[in-house]
Amino acid sequence: xxxxxxxxxxxxxxxxxxxxxxxxxxxxxxxxxxxxxxxxxxxxxxxxxxxxxxxxxxxxxxxxxxxxxxxxxxxxxxxxxxxxxxxxxxxxxxxxxxxxxxxxxxxxxxxxx
Amino acid sequence: xxxxxxxxxxxxxxxxxxxxxxxxxxxxxxxxxxxxxxxxxxxxxxxxxxxxxxxxxxxxxxxxxxxxxxxxxxxxxxxxxxxxxxxxxxxxxxxxxxxxxxxxxxxxxxxxxx
Numbered sequence: 001x002x003x004x005x006x007x008x009x010x011x012x013x014x015x016x017x018x019x020x021x022x023x024x025x026x027x028x029x030x031x032x033x034x035x036x037x038x039x040x041x042x043x044x045x046x047x048x049x050x051x052x053x054x055x056x057x058x059x060x061x062x063x064x065x066x067x068x069x070x071x072x073x074x075x076x077x078x079x080x081x082x083x084x085x086x087x088x089x090x091x092x093x094x095x096x097x098x099x100x101x102x103x104x105x106x107x108x109x110x111x112x113x
Numbered sequence: 114x115x116x117x118x119x120x121x122x123x124x125x126x127x128x129x130x131x132x133x134x135x136x137x138x139x140x141x142x143x144x145x146x147x148x149x150x151x152x153x154x155x156x157x158x159x160x161x162x163x164x165x166x167x168x169x170x171x172x173x174x175x176x177x178x179x180x181x182x183x184x185x186x187x188x189x190x191x192x193x194x195x196x197x198x199x200x201x202x203x204x205x206x207x208x209x210x211x212x213x214x215x216x217x218x219x220x221x222x223x224x225x226x227x
Contacts, residue, residue: 029118032213043204044156044218051213089156093213100169100204101216105155 002097006087006090006104013080013111014062021107023064030065031047031094033057033066038057038087038106047075055093115139117219119205125225126195134190134222138207145188147180148204148217154189155203162188195226 007022025031035047035057048057052066062077075088090104119137126132144147145210158172162182173179182188188217192199202223206216 003194011144025227034215036216036218044206045221046215049215062190062199093216097212099208099214100161101146101158103148103156 001029001091002094002100002102004090004092004102006105009087009106010108010110014110015082015104015111015113016079017111019075019077019080019084019109021051021088021090021109023073023075023104025071025073025090025092027071027092027094027096029090029094033064034091034093034101035062035064035075036103037088038089040086044089047061057096080090080109082111082113085111101111117205117207117217118134118139119219119220119222123223123225125227127227128197131191132224133197134192134224136190136201136205136207138186138188138205139217141185141209142217143185143205143210144208144214146206147172147188147190148206148207149201149202150204153188153201156221159167159190159203169192171214192224195224197226200224200226 004111032051034049036044037047050066056065060103087106143164145162149157161169177193180190202221204221205219208214208216
């Protein structure tokens with residue numbers, strides 16, 4: 001079945017460091033891919049998404065490119081800030097599975113000054 | 114417009130009691146999802162409603178858990194004979210129909226079973 005595998009955490013970075021959080025997926029069709037973020041004490045919110053191959057989602061300095069050839073959707077940011085400390089979830093949704101969502105296990109990021 | 118709302122925001126109950134959690138999705142969203150998130154853990158899928166189709170209940174952990182949805186509006190998640198391992202945040206999300214549609218999450222209900 002469809003699934004998402006996400007880089008294990010926790011990740012600790014210094015401010016202004018480069019961030020990559022890996023995400024790969026398995027899907028029978030052509031899923032849409034998402035990154036959600038959960039800031040401390042808050043609910044999940046959409047960070048960015050891509051709905052077809054080679055699309056790049058971007059928001060708040062974060063980017064992720066939908067790579068069909070490597071079945072990946074890695075999250076990147078060139079220069080992290082303390083305020084980026086949160087848990088990041090990769091997810092997919094596919095019409096083949098009735099638009100059910102499948103989430104990764106989450107990666108905790110802590111950015112230190 | 115209004116987002117997904119959930120009530121209560123916090124619930125403390127005694128082991129063995131029943132609890133009912135409520136979710137009000139965004140108006141017009143045909144899909145509604147329930148998840149459980151234990152402390153420091155990822156999202157655990159519970160149940161998924163899509164329009165008038167039969168719900169996908171494959172994530173419900175036991176027969177103590179059930180959920181209903183009235184048309185395309187409010188949903189209730191019921192946990193009977195609560196156990197301490199049921200303590201978690203219960204998250205509801207809704208989305209419009211169609212591929213690539215974003216899920217919008219509510220703030221969650223934090224359940225503590227003593």
